[in-house]
Amino acid sequence: MDVERTQHMAKAALEGAWEAVGGGRGIVIGLWALLVGYVVYEQLWLQTMKMKSGRVEGPLGTLPLLGCVLAMVKDPFGFWETQRVFAMAEFPNEKVKAKASWNSILGKYMLFTTDTDVTRKVLTHNSPNDFMMVVHPSGKHILGDDNLAFMHGPEHKNLRKSFLALFTQAALAKYVTIQDRVVRKHLAQWLSEHEGEELEIRDLIRDMNTDTSQEVFVGPYMSKETKKEFSDAFRDMTDGFLALPICLPGFAVYKGKQGRFKVLGMLEKCAKESKEAMKAGKEPCCLMDFWSCKVLEEMKEAEDAGLPPPKHSTDEKMASVMMDFLFASQDASTASLTWVMALMADYPDMMKQVTEEQKAVRNDKNTPVSGELLPSLRYTRQVVLEVLRYRPPATMVPNTAERDIVLADGLVAPKGTLVMPSILASNMQGFTDPLKFDPDRMSPERKEDIKYQSNFLTFGVGAHMCVGRLYAINHLMTFLSVMSLSCRWSRRITQDSNKLMYLPTIYPGDCLVTMHEIQ
Template sequence: MDSIWSSLALLIPFLISLIVFLILLEQISYLRKRRTIPGPLLVFPFLGNAISLVRNPTNFWDLQASFAKSSSLGISANYVIGRFIVFIRSSDLSHKVFANVRPDAFHLIGHPFGKKLFGEHNLIYMMGHDHKDLRRRIAPNFTPKALSTYIYLQQKIIFEHLKRWESLCSSNRSKPIALRLLCRDMNLETSQTVFVGPYLSAEARENFNRDYTLFNAGLMKLPIDLPGFGFWKARFAVKRLCETLAVCAGQSKAKMMKGQEPSCLVDFWMQETVKEINAAAESGEKAPFSDDIEIGGHLFDFLFAAQDASTSSLLWAVTLLDSHPQVLQKVREEVSAIWTPESGALITAEQLREMKYTEAVAREVVRFRPPATLVPHIAGEDFALSETYTIPKGTIVFPSVFESSFQGFAEPERFDPDRFSEERKEDKLYRRNFLAFGSGAHQCVGQRYAINHLVLFIAMFTSLIDFKRHRTHGCDDISYVPTICPKDDCLVYLSSRCANCPSFM
């Protein structure tokens, strides 16, 4: 026994020396990669600044932005769990990343540990010909005919949820209610209904909602892939979600083979897929991108993109309309001249196109508070970002959509929907700074759907509801959940402004 303790006593100094050496090596590696760009002078061993990122992401990214402002290049550095990261504030440099001029220069990852969480199926990880080919096949999902079909589904769900919110506020004895989770639930139902509506049973929706909550929680956790941890639970929740959506794709495919009319997004997709399957069968081949599991994975990509980003935009729309009553008044005047809930009819695609100012408000909401503030990529090779700095291979690069939104535009810190008017056309003049929907090959394919949803919500919410924010100190500060939302979860008082509204059902 004494000999064992003696051996351990001799081993301990060696282990301590090894740990100290590894820590020193890590610091040297970080400093060598950081070179002259601003960032923390030293980083916590092995974890880097992961704890501060998880505990308070708002402060973490604000600090990175302040570092970048002090840099002539508009970039800054940090270190998180063995990964060197570069934050990009400059719009021009962000475009270099989005453009991905060489196939292996940058790979969009969506989340610092996204591949492990989302799986290999994800559309955002695809590059080159396969990516272009799949986007071409997705295009029928967002034609004017398809979007018109979605508009009616979106409105019915919005209306039913607005009624519930108003009733909840009434039964709450005029206390404010928090809209964040209510908006999330509304958007989850909207996404499910628009994307795979008739193929999800009530039980499947309940399981779906539970798994999506686990996934959402895991996005903000440390990537500890062990049983019981949030990240591990999220990874398996994604697997179950994709399997559920794969079943929906198979059922839709069977329906489209019978020549029936599409009633949701997956139907429009499968309508074209069935044509390719039939054409390929004649030559004895298998149609590409026709596997149900693969399609289910891509459907999850759509749902994720639509769900959290949309929730963020709806919350900021309510917040910004409340703090800008003159904008709210102009919205109500425009909408009432085109559509009223008392008509008993839903907003048509033609009426939606007439709501020019309301759409300008929606676009300004997205510019002023872009939901996904950062679009992480990984450097596939050493990349010369400028003449003075080369991003090392393996670096996680964070182009900041948020920072770009406040560059170039006239008085960018002011919420001003008129900047998107036909007279001022700032959306065209400063297009390079409006990156809320990304840029390059991976630019959001569903941005028209997203804008339609926001315009419909604003039009119906302002027509059906009188609302007032419950304002407290810091209530409008930015909170990451993981997209951004008001710090207080958007506390509001609601009351009906439409006493005899029909149900639209």
């Protein structure tokens, strides 16, 4: 069936439906005919898009209107694994592997790709003329149209330039001190309340990470009462990403959208207080303060040049960006921290090497982890980098093709295609024995993190590469450092332990641990 014939059949189906409505056969019959006509049109259109794509594998068909939504929500791990298998399939008689698989979601044509070159092409061509980041079908409802992930061009470039002041060595060292303090506080609480008791550690880690993010990003500008309200609203936003993409009152996406408004209101007050404190000459004590110093400097430069202040200098815009930082760090870091505990329990010999290094460098569990100490913790860093490679928290970065784009030889993303590049698949290519968890690959001798950096896409690539990657690595190193000398833990393996749970970042299917304090 060629493309023109397919389009003609689809058009005829819709015209027939409209005639049924106008033919006086009744509203119910007319609406039913419209629905049937749309379903026929949608299915023929999807097949047309598939033919335009070229070498793609996938299901024979999809559910009308919903597409893969139900399967994706019911069993995310099984769904994406099936798509991966389709994408790696070999075409009969051609001896050429597919580089993508197809499906549909809410009537939108989707391509899932496992090819690293294709993934890099999508991530490095972010513009209204190529690919635009989507994040999630409900992304703009929950995060807002002006979210950092959806920005591009000069405004986005200037904003990222302003962020440089947030991740200097001095700033990162300040954050490590805060991270160390918060980790110790929560670990003491865990051991006090749960020592010797088996529990799912994920939620405890989430609470610790929320506390860490709030302390590092907005520090003294959020009261204890506000933190609780903030956490609840933030949880509503996260839950919205796990629900059906329907933004109507009573649905989780709508609740997540309302949560965003609450979060922004609280962060605007933090931004205002931070700028006032920095104007008064106080020393920066959190990420918001470091940015306020930079913003005030930019505002002064603009004033001296007779120019308007930067767009990102308002309390509202600073709050919006800070929310983006919090959201990016919250689920991703929580997932990676959980993987640190799971994998170190699964590989006790590696945990032993971490502990020995900590004893050699820090000597005592009460010695704080600091920015100055981190460069000496080489093996700890290797473990953290391998955790991030082996289990990248964000496994896909959805983008929409703004025009027909050739992704590779024999593979095209027609205009309007939702392209899902797999970060996890790229991380499992190129490296020596990539399916094996092996921190030694990151050693100064093997340097696989440098040798195969084109495959190591956990933090992305291009204009939207994660600006907080050093912060994230330091956070994981600090957590593992404190835990290694203060606590020992074991993990019970179940039939779900080796599965991936999408929440929406990936977690172990379960992480049932038992902790004991080290005296």
